[in-house]
Structures are given as structure tokens and as C-alpha cells.
Amino acid sequence: MNATPLLNGIPLWAFIVVSSMLFCIGLYGTLARKNTVAILMGLELMLNAVIINLVAFWRFIAPNSSSGLAFAAFIFVVAAAEAAVGLALIINIYRSTQSIDPEKLDQMKL
């Protein structure tokens, strides 16, 4: 802990702890919310936490390579695609059943 290099006074573990807290808040939101749109919000928080992690590791460990940035950019794109498809599905489901409670969405159950 003493040998950790600092970035303007901030150690790497500070970023990791903040991002893991954000990830767990998003996990709670994903598991505990009753509204599908809120579940998607929790997913977005989790993806954000992952991107913070990737950028922090890029800055602290390999700032000369572009790998961290490339993977972070891919996650950005995946998040955008996921939000578009998820919200389109939600709007379609709401239109046909007038409800977006995930506990009532059991039409595909055998």
C-alpha cells in the first residue's frame, strides 16, 4: 500500500473501490427493482462501473498502449446497442400487455 504510485494524489485502489461500489449499487438495482426500465438503469450503472475500471487500469498500468481505451470504447458501443434494443422491447411489451412488471411477463413459460 505504501509503494502504490499516486496520480495527482489519488491511488489506483480509490478508483477501483468507487467503481466496485457503483457496480454493486447497479447490481442491487438490477435485482431488486420491479420496473423493467429501472432494471435497465441498473444495468447502465454496472456498465459505467466497468468502464471506469478499464480506464483506471489503462491510466495506471499501461498508458502507452491503446488496449484499455479500445475495450472501453467497445463497451460504450455495446451499452448503446443494449439500451436501444432493451427499450424497444419494453415499449413493444408495454403496448401489447399494458404492463412492464417483469414478474407478469410469463407468456413464454411452458
Added chain:
Amino acid sequence: MTLQLILFFVFSLVVLGAALFVVTSRNLFRSALMLVLSFFGVAGLYVLLDAGLFAVAQILIYIGAISILIIFAVMLTRGMQGMEPRNSQYVGAAVVAALVFAGMLFILGPFRVTFDPQSVPLLNLIFRNATPREVGAVAWPYALEQAGALRVVPETYIADFGRALVDINQYLLPFLLIALMVDVALAGAVHIARQRRPQEMIEDRQELEAEIASEQAAIEALQRSAAPALPDTAVAAGNEH
């Protein structure tokens, strides 16, 4: 206590407080607005990490596109506003989230504790000769130039990043695949969310009914033509024996 450290605390508090509001609020519209605030805080963290490009991308993509999509979805599902914010398994969800956080803090956090396997009832049978050791706090391979100092980010990191994305030896294939994926996903989203006009649905239904009727007629005709043939085959089968 550098200025950056103070800013880090401020941004972290904004991110985590807004995120907590997002997952607990009863009013879904307010939680969507708080999600925007949380995204802004994350953009601030990117600035502290010397990744200004990602701060801009965060504001453009997350705040400009994803938040707007989410707010649209909230407004299009107005009937769901007064819903209970938690489902029946929220206690379990909180426990799971807390356990995951404890595990991540133990592995990735700054704390190193001395762990003696001999003091744990079952482990001391397996690891008889184990000595106490320090666990936790991964020692990341820092790219050090001298002790305690980090490498500086090259001035041309954005240009390098752009070249890496179109370099056949680096990320050209993933870049093309992800472009294809987002293309297909957006086309699929448009198709799924497309509102079909009532007239169109009536026409579709009539077409379907006509198709079913013609198929039924074909099946009946086939059965009528096949019915006299049945005794013949039976006779033919009988002759063989």
C-alpha cells in the same frame, strides 16, 4: 491533499449518491434524471484519469443518447408510474450486492490482512504445514519509471487510439464486428418498436385468414382424393401376402 483528490471525493460522492437515488427512488422520472447526474460524475472521473476523450464520449453517448432513450421509455410507459419500487426479493438482492462488494473490496481494495490457515477449523486439516500469509490487495504491475511516479500519458494518445482501431494487427476486426453489431441492433430495435397501423394489421389478418382457408381447402381436397385410394393400397398390400 491535492485539488485532484478533493475533486475525486466530490465526483465519487456525486456518482454514488445519485446511483443510490436511482435504485431506490419511487418516482421513475426522477431516477432517470439522477442517472444523468451520475453519468456526469463518471465523466468527471474520466477527466481525473487524463482520459478527456472518454469524458466527451460519456457526455455524448450516455447523456446525449442513452439517457434520452431511457427518459423516452419512462414517458411512454406512463401507466407504470405509481408502481412499488422494490420487488419481493429485494432483501436477497441487497445481501447479494453487499457480498459481491465485500469480495471485490477484499481482492481489489487496499487492505492486506494476515491470514493463518491453522486457526480455521477445517482448513487446518487440509493445509497442515501452512504458514500465516498476507492476503488481499492485488499488487498490480505498475509501469514505473522511478519509484512512486506514474508514466505520463503520451500527448498523441487519441491519435494512437484511433490508429489502433483501424490497424489490422490490433483492433480492426473487433472494430468492424462491433460496428456490424450496433448496426444490426439498431435495425432490430427499429423493427421491434415500429408501431403498426391498425389498417395494416387488419390487412395482415385478412391475408393470414385467406391463406389458412386456402390451405384448409387444399387439405380437404387432398383427403377427398386420397380416401378412395386407401382400399386399393390395402388390397395391394393383401395381395403380396
